[in-house]
Each structure stands twice: as structure tokens, then as C-alpha cells.
Amino acid sequence: MKRWQMIKLGLILAVYTIVGCVGLAFVYNSTSKTIAQRLEADLQAGLREVFPEATGFTPTDKVKSTNPNIVFDAAYTANGPSGSLGIAVKVHGPSYGGPTTLIVGVSTDGTITGVKVLENKDTPGLGANAASSTYYVDKATKTTFPGQFAGKKLTDAFIVKKDVIAITSATITSRSITNLVQVVGKAASEALGTAGPAPVPSSQSPSAVLPSADTIRSSSKPATSSLPGVSILETSVGTRTGTIVGAIAKAKAKSYDGDVTVLVGISTDGIITGVQILECTDSQGSPILAPDFAQQFAGKKASAPLEVGTNIDAVSGATFSSRGATALVKATADALVKALAGGGL
Amino acid sequence: MKRLFGVFVNGLIVENPLFVIMIGLCSSMAVTTTVANGIGMGVALTFVLVMSELIISLFRNLIPDSIRMPIFLIVIAAFTTIMDLEMKAYFPALSKSMGVFIPLVVVNCIVMGRVEAFSSKQPVADSTVDGLGMGIGYTWVLIALAVVRELLGNGTLLGRQIMPSSFSPMIFFVLPPGGFLVFSLWMAASNNLRRKLLAGKKPEPTQDSCCTLPENGSAEKA
Numbered sequence: 001m002k003r004w005q006m007i008k009l010g011l012i013l014a015v016y017t018i019v020g021c022v023g024l025a026f027v028y029n030s031t032s033k034t035i036a037q038r039l040e041a042d043l044q045a046g047l048r049e050v051f052p053e054a055t056g057f058t059p060t061d062k063v064k065s066t067n068p069n070i071v072f073d074a075a076y077t078a079n080g081p082s083g084s085l086g087i088a089v090k091v092h093g094p095s096y097g098g099p100t101t102l103i104v105g106v107s108t109d110g111t112i113t114g115v116k117v118l119e120n121k122d123t124p125g126l127g128a129n130a131a132s133s134t135y136y137v138d139k140a141t142k143t144t145f146p147g148q149f150a151g152k153k154l155t156d157a158f159i160v161k162k163d164v165i166a167i168t169s170a171t172i173t174s175r176s177i178t179n180l181v182q183v184v185g186k187a188a189s190e191a192l193g194t195a196g197p198a199p200v201p202s203s204q205s206p207s208a209v210l211p212s213a214d215t216i217r218s219s220s221k222p223a224t225s226s227l228p229g230v231s232i233l234e235t236s237v238g239t240r241t242g243t244i245v246g247a248i249a250k251a252k253a254k255s256y257d258g259d260v261t262v263l264v265g266i267s268t269d270g271i272i273t274g275v276q277i278l279e280c281t282d283s284q285g286s287p288i289l290a291p292d293f294a295q296q297f298a299g300k301k302a303s304a305p306l307e308v309g310t311n312i313d314a315v316s317g318a319t320f321s322s323r324g325a326t327a328l329v330k331a332t333a334d335a336l337v338k339a340l341a342g343g344g345l
Numbered sequence: 346m347k348r349l350f351g352v353f354v355n356g357l358i359v360e361n362p363l364f365v366i367m368i369g370l371c372s373s374m375a376v377t378t379t380v381a382n383g384i385g386m387g388v389a390l391t392f393v394l395v396m397s398e399l400i401i402s403l404f405r406n407l408i409p410d411s412i413r414m415p416i417f418l419i420v421i422a423a424f425t426t427i428m429d430l431e432m433k434a435y436f437p438a439l440s441k442s443m444g445v446f447i448p449l450v451v452v453n454c455i456v457m458g459r460v461e462a463f464s465s466k467q468p469v470a471d472s473t474v475d476g477l478g479m480g481i482g483y484t485w486v487l488i489a490l491a492v493v494r495e496l497l498g499n500g501t502l503l504g505r506q507i508m509p510s511s512f513s514p515m516i517f518f519v520l521p522p523g524g525f526l527v528f529s530l531w532m533a534a535s536n537n538l539r540r541k542l543l544a545g546k547k548p549e550p551t552q553d554s555c556c557t558l559p560e561n562g563s564a565e566k567a
Contacts, residue, residue, distance in 0.1 A: 009412050016416050020423040027427045034434035042437075098444070121444050125378050125499050125519035128442075134506075169516055 042118060043103070047076060047088050050105030050114035054078035054085055062191040063087055063184075069094055070183050075191075078105070086113060087188040095176040097122040100130070102146070104181050106188035110154045115146035115181055120173070127173030137165040145174065149181050154189050157287045158182040159317040182286070209265030209274030210246045213238025219247065223332075223339035229253050230331045237345045238265070246273060247340055251332040255324030258282040262294075262325060264332040268340055270302045275329055285321030293322065302333035349474045356478030358542060363486045363528075364535045368454035372446045373487055374524045380503050383491030384484070385439040386446060389428050391480025393450050395473055396424045398464035402472035405465050417460050418451070425450045455483060486531065493527045494518045 047057050057076035065072045070093035078085040086107035092099045098121035105113035117131040129135035130145050137145050145167050152158075158178050160166045166174040207216055219235040234250040246267040252259055258281030265273040275297040277289050287293075293315050300306060306326050308314045314322035339345060360366060363373055369390075376386040397420050401408070408416050429447050432440040440447065450456065459479055464472035495501055498518035500508035508514075517523040 009409055012407075012409060013412055013415055013419075016419050020419045024423055024426055027430055031430040031434040035430070038434065038437050119441060123378075123519070125495075125514075126516065134504075 046103035046116040049116045051078040063187045089184045091184050093180045096127050096172045104184040112149045112152045115149040122173045127170040129167050154185045210238040210248050212245045215239045219345045223249050223335040225331050225335040227331045247336045249332050253328045256282040256320035260325045262328050266336040270337050272297050272300045274298050282321040285318050287315040287318045288321045302337050306330040352471050353474045353478040356482035358539050361482045362455045362479050364532045368458050376446050377490040378519050379495050380491040383487035387484025387487045393424045394456050394480045395476035397421045398472040398476035401460050402464040402469045421456050422451045
């Protein structure tokens with residue numbers, strides 16, 4: 001008897017559920033087309049906003065996100081009257097109150113053409129001002145928060161409160177949007193082939209850190225560092241008309257929360273001839289890839305202490321990465337001096 | 346007719362869902378940062394409330410008592426989804442700015458509370474009118490909250506700049522603490538009016554026992 005009662009109740013519940021689902025199916029059918037059209041229209045309007053002079057957009061899959069939290073929903077090549085104008089990417093990534101979706105346009109000359117906020121779930125009146133067309137970070141020029149990115153060079157630092165004006169009381173929103181724009185900018189510029197501050201492959205660059213050499217060959221005896229955690233990946237020797245003028249090493253070590261890879265050149269008299277920061281995977285470390293930072297090392301004596309704050313200037317916003325890179329340069333230079341002194345390269 | 350009118354005005358002040366029954370406060374705090382959101386949420390909830398009360402009252406004799414809750418939820422969820430889809434299709438901006446609070450109407454205690462306490466026992470006409478009264482009672486409170494919060498917190502009304510440009514927006518009012526302050530001040534005013542309205546009248550037995558139901562207290566967090 002009790003079992004029958006339960007089956008009966010279950011059937012009644014099933015009837016209500018089925019009726020409800022059928023009703024929903026009808027509503028879904030009648031609205032899904034409109035909703036899809038709205039989303040498509042939003043996307044097209046956003047693409048036009050970042051590339052006003054484009055004649056059309058073709059989907060592309062060349063652009064890849066380097067950050068697992070930041071997802072590229074779609075990427076388009078903007079077609080102009082005479083070839084490609086650049087790449088527009090629809091991207092979403094985490095922000096204060098949930099994911100934020102943007103359209104970011106990157107032109108072939110390595111600048112951001114525009115940023116449009118499609119969706120932002122941050123605090124109304126604060127973070128949500130990112131999507132507002134009447135909230136100005138610069139009232140004099142009527143620049144909105146996303147508007148300030150238009151025309152920005154990809155080689156800029158992209159640091160909120162330094163070269164990006166924050167939204168009042170919404171620093172987290174400002175940071176996450178800035179980060180999204182920068183990630184898209186980098187990925188797009190790589191796809192476009194306009195490498196801004198992008199790492200230069202080491203095979204092309206050794207001569208740049210040891211300009212006095214006319215031939216670079218790989219060393220027969222690799223340099224080794226006595227410091228734990230520093231691994232020297234490649235050692236090369238620079239010669240000029242057959243005589244050794246210096247040595248070059250590519251080395252890698254842990255930095256703030258990622259790794260930093262540098263290329264250090266040193267002359268036989270123990271002077272650092274040049275440094276390149278090849279890669280930095282720290283979360284806020286990319287500014288140290290700027291050539292200005294690495295240029296500070298050239299001409300310094302390898303035996304002298306190298307310290308951020310005394311004879312090396314940190315890149316603002318990336319102090320820890322600056323320190324990590326400096327320590328690695330010092331360790332690599334020491335290793336090279338030792339290797340040069342030991343001979344047999 | 347007079348009886349129906351009584352049911353209708355009941356929800357406006359005397360048994361206002363937010364100020365007197367005090368259920369469904371969470372979403373009301375969250376969406377009232379702008380007037381447009383307040384109106385949108387009010388209309389959305391009124392629609393779900395009226396339709397759910399209508400349908401449940403219509404089928405009230407065909408709903409077994411032991412599984413009434415899941416059936417109520419199915420009905421409420423169906424209407425919430427319908428309203429969510431319609432809003433996405435025809436009012437995309439509003440739907441976007443209210444985000445997750447539209448789907449969350451499903452678990453809004455006002456809907457569940459009224460369905461359980463009122464329409465599962467009352468005739469169709471009364472239930473529909475009760476839904477309308479409660480919905481409008483909810484909507485006016487949202488608008489009242491949102492007007493104060495948007496004006497003081499952002500200097501605008503319905504997105505239009507009202508305050509002179511020398512006015513510095515008090516962000517406090519947009520944040521939850523400001524919301525609670527505005528809410529309590531409005532509640533004091535409304536309940537003062539309520540006391541005056543009820544003064545002289547005999548404490549009339551209301552048709553439902555909503556306020557004494559244990560679910561309402563515990564469901565308030567939803």
C-alpha cells in the first residue's frame with residue numbers, strides 16, 4: 001500500500017515536471033533565435049567599435065591565450081581596404097564579481113586600437129563603471145576607463161595607477177581588465193608578427209650581448225654556477241679573428257612565482273657586455289622584459305656587487321622580478337668569469 | 346469586490362513582504378543600487394508571483410500535500426526561466442545588469458512564502474490579486490530604496506545626472522551597509538504609517554498565517 005502511494009506521488013510529480021518542461025521548450029524555441037541575434041549583434045557592434053574602419057571580420061585561430069584563467073572566446077582578423085588591420089579578440093577572465101568579457105583590438109603596428117566591455121558583474125556604481133559610457137577616468141578629455149587603452153603601445157608597462165588610470169574604489173576591476181588587455185595584446189602581437197617586448201629567441205641574439213665578437217661558437221666546456229637553483233642552459237664563446245674575446249651564457253632560475261631566463265655576455269676582462277631578459281613567467285613580472293631594464297647591466301664589472309636599489313633600478317611594479325633577474329645575472333656573470341679564467345672553452 | 350480590494354492593498358503596507366513579513370531581503374539589497382534594476386527586479390518578481398499563485402491556486406486540489414513543495418518549486422522555476430529568457434531576448438541590458446538575481450527569483454522566499462501560505466488554500470481570483478498586491482508592495486520598496494541609493498551614491502537617477510557636478514557621490518550608499526541603513530529608515534517610516542492605518546481597527550484576523558510559519562524565518566537567508 002505504502003509503495004503504491006509513493007509510485008503515485010512520483011507519477012504526479014512527473015506529470016507536473018513534464019508539463020513545465022514542455023512549456024519551457026516552447027518559450028525557449030521562440031526566444032533562442034532572438035537571444036542569439038542579440039549576442040551576435042553585440043559582438044559585431046563591439047568589433048566595429050574597436051576597428052571602426054574595418055570592412056569585415058574573418059575568424060582566426062592563430063591567437064592563443066598564455067594564461068589558463070583567461071579564455072579567448074573568439075578571435076577575428078579585421079580586414080581593411082588594403083589588407084589586414086589587426087586582430088580583435090573576445091576574451092573573458094576573472095574579475096571582482098565574476099567573469100568580465102571584453103573585446104580587445106590590436107593593430108598591426110603594435111598598439112591597442114580599442115577596448116570594449118561586453119559584460120562585467122562587478123559592484124554597481126564601482127567596478128561596473130568599467131562598462132559605463134559616462135564614467136570618465138579623465139573628465140577633461142572625456143576618456144572612459146576602457147577608452148584610455150585606445151592607441152596604447154604594447155611595449156608600455158600596463159600597470160594600474162602607473163600608466164593606467166584606475167577606476168575610483170575599484171582597483172581590482174581595473175587591474176583585471178588591464179591584465180586581460182595586456183594578455184590579448186601580447187598574444188595578438190605574436191600572431192601578427194609584430195613582436196613588441198616579446199622574448200627574442202636566443203639563437204638570434206647572442207651577438208647582441210657580446211658585440212665585440214665576430215664569431216660565436218658553443219663552448220666545449222659548459223660554465224656552471226655554484227649557486228643552488230641557478231641552471232646554466234647554454235654556454236657559448238665569442239671570438240674575434242680567432243682569439244677569445246668573451247663568453248655568453250643563457251641561464252634560468254626561480255624568481256617571484258615563476259622563472260626568469262637571461263642571456264648574459266661577458267668580456268675576458270670581466271666586464272658585462274650585455275644582458276637580455278629572455279623570459280619572465282612571474283605573474284606581474286613582464287615589465288622587466290623591457291630593454292631599459294637589461295641595458296643597466298652593460299658596462300658593469302662582474303666582480304662588483306649588483307643590487308636592486310643601489311646600482312640597479314627596479315622596474316616599478318615588478319620589484320621582486322627585478323631582484324630575481326639581477327641575482328641571476330650576477331650568478332651567471334660570476335660563473336662565466338670562472339669559466340673564462342679556467343680556460344679550455 | 347471589496348474583499349478582493351482588501352487582499353490587494355494588504356500587500357502594499359500592512360503586510361508588505363519586505364517591511365513587515367521581512368522575507369526576500371537579500372536580492373532586494375543587491376539590486377537596488379540603480380533605479381532601473383529596482384524596477385526590473387520588481388516587475389520580474391511580480392510576474393513570477395502572479396503566475397505562480399494563479400497556477401497553484403488553480404490546481405490546489407490536485408496537489409498532494411506531501412509533495413506540494415517540489416511541485417511549487419517546479420511551477421516557480423518554470424515561470425522564472427520563462428521570464429529570464431524573455432528578458433534576455435527583449436531587455437538584454439536590464440538582464441545583464443541584474444545578472445544572477447533573475448534566475449535566483451526561483452528561491453526568493455516571497456514567492457515560496459505566498460504560494461505556500463496563501464494560494465495553496467485560496468480561490469484563484471484572491472490568489473492572483475494577492476500576487477499582484479505583494480508584487481507591487483515589493484516593487485515600490487525596491488524603487489524607494491534605489492532612488493535614495495542611486496541619487497546619493499552615484500548622483501544619478503535612471504542613469505541621468507541629477508546632482509550638480511560639484512556633488513561628490515557617497516559610495517557608502519551603493520555598498521551593502523548603506524543599503525541596510527536606507528532600508529531601515531524606509532522601514533521605520535513605513536511601519537509608522539502602518540501603525541496609524543491599523544490604529545482604531547480591531548486586530549483583524551488576516552486570512553493567512555504567513556508570519557508565523559517557521560519556514561519564513563529560516564528561509565530569509567536565501
